[in-house]
Amino acid sequence: MSRLFSTIASAPMVASLVISAVLALTACSRPTTLQEIRNEGVLHVITRESPSIYYEGRNGVTGYDYELAKRFANELGVELRVRVADDNTEILSVLSRDFAHIGMAGLSDQPGLDNQYRVLPTGIAAQSVVVYNRDFDRPESLGELEGQTLHLVPDSNHEHHLSDVSGYRWRVHPGIDAAGILARVESGEFPYAIVSSNELELNQVFYPKVKEAFALGNPEELAWLFPKGQDKTLITAANQFLQKLQADGTLAQLAERFYGHLEQLNYVGARTFMHHVNNRLPKYEDLFQDYADQSGMDWRLLAAIGYQESHWRPNAVSPTGVRGLMMLTRNTASYIGINNRMDAEESIQGGARYFQMVHDKIPDRIPEPDRTWFALASYNVGFGHLEDARRLTEGAGKNPDRWMDVKEFLPLLAQKEWYQKTRFGYARGHEPVLYVQNIRRYYDVLARITDRPTPDTETIAEVVNMEESTLPDGSSNDSESSGDIQASLPADLGLIPPTL
Structure with missing residues (x-):
């Protein structure tokens, strides 16, 4: 029983108030069959804000469960209407009163839950x-x-x-x-x-x-919850829909999109990154924003590339001669019109130009965010080697336009039995995989910090108020030097916008 009803029942209130409240709640109940939902044209979902379920970023609403729900609503031919609850308690209360069709609470099927709700695992x-x-x-x-x-x-x-x-x-x-x-x-x-x-x-x-x-x-698999008051037509349709997504690989691709770049974080790496966010990034943030805007990219992505390359150090130099904040080679700098690689502004400008050129070479048919992940891999290992890996992927019967498939084949470019079959030959193919993973994670952190500053960010700033340590040089952005010092960089952070 809701808190409203408990309060009314414990006080000597007039019975008509109770009746009015019941009638008001009844009027808010939702259609209970799939056909009624289609007739109304709306799928009502209740959820809570969480990076694992539903959240609003710079590029709009996203989240694993939200993306599934959006696809399901499209499958049904109806509008998805989302109500955001404060917590799981509110979600369960709303479902118990049949005020929503689906609850996305990040819960698994647990003892007693299926006595109150219908439960559908989501992968x-x-x-x-x-x-x-x-x-x-x-x-x-x-x-x-x-x-x-x-x-x-x-x-x-x-x-x-x-x-x-x-x-x-x-x-x-x-x-x-x-x-x-x-x-x-x-x-x-x-x-x-x-x-x-x-x-x-x-x-x-x-x-x-x-x-x-x-x-x-x-x-245990996390699940969507459906009110017991519904018949089984909606949950049956949802189950069939999820089975279809599992069969065609969409579920696995969504899981990779939101979780594939997450690894167990190294304590020192995490503290170091947050320390540099507070102490180094402010010096270059305006430059990242200006040149990212000129190139039509998200400045947090450009900044994440810069961190992966040099930890935002304009004087970084690798053993192979690439240098600067974006670690440009001499040939790359000359090609894109950069004269002084050690100048932070020129380096950031050059990095933005070069990444946009690389991104433009990725086939238009590849949707985001995979197109950006391919561009990052190409930025690191070279377009030719990326194409070799995509051909190997296709030859194995997998999808060469999907990053989660191609990243399995990139490391094979370091093995003779595989690279001798390719056009461009040997490459340290594990490095672009780590490179993309790291940048995705860095971006993820920057996006969450800059999208929605919270007191938690202030807490983090206090925790990471530590002496700056000496760090190794960053890795380069092309095949002539990529990965020479990759292993020295923290390989446990990385990211890209899920909405790209």
Whole structure:
């Protein structure tokens, strides 16, 4: 029963008020069959803001679940109408009253849930993980947390793992999301907490002092929830739709798009990047914005390339002679009209020009964001080697226009049995894969920071207020020197806009 009804029932209110409230709620209920939904022309979805589900970035709304829902609505020929809830408690309440057709809450099928809702897995698996502040002792099991309090969000996947174990306490925090829990673990306010593994992966870079201790249970697929009051026609159609996406590879491609660039983050690498965001990036941010605008690209992407190349150091020099903030070769600089590679402005201008030229060479038929990922790989290893990898991909019966397929074949360019079959021969093909992964992650962080500044960003700035360390030179942007020092750079961050 809703909080509104509980309050009314506990007070000597006039019965007509209760009746009016019930009638008002009833009037807001949604069509309950697929045909009625099509007749109305609207698919009503309720969700919450989370990088794993739904969020609004610079280029519009995106998120794994949102992208699925948008495609499903298009399949049905109806409008997708999204209501954003404060938390899972509100989502479950709305579904229980049949005020939405689908709930996207980042929940898996757990004991008792299917008694209240219809549950449909959506292809992403996650598990509950215990996290801790690295200044505290790492626990190996729940048994080692005796006397401690575990903190978690309400109506989560986590509580059913805790109900049969004693010796410790747990506390749910209404009004706080997973990022809020992680921020408090980062600061030490919450020494121990439980979050979903996918939300930890997506937020890890912002909270470098948070570490994973151990998992509770096995990975479980996250699901969409449907009201029990509906008949089965909508969930049946959704299930058939997801099966089709799984069969044609779309589900795997979406999973790669949102999760493929996420790796376990190195503590030093994450702190170093955030330190440089606060101390180096402000010197060059206007230049990145100006020259990115001139080239028609997102300035955060250009800045991410610059960080991967040199850690935003205008005097960087590699052993093979590429130099400057964007690590341009002499030939590349000459070709695009750059005279002084060590001048930060000229270097950024040259990097923007060169990337746009590379991007323009990628076939127009390749949709975003894959086209940008191919352009990044070409920027690193050269267009010819990228084309060789795409031919190998096609020869193996996979899609040469899809990054998740081609990135499997790029490393083969370093093996004689494969590169001898290609036009351009040997290349250190694992390097563009790491290069793209890193830049995607860097971009992801920059996009989230610049799109929506939050108090959490201030917390991070305090945490990373550390002495600047000496860092290695960045890698180059073309095949003559790419990867000479790639291994020295933190390979655990990287990113690109999911909406590109």
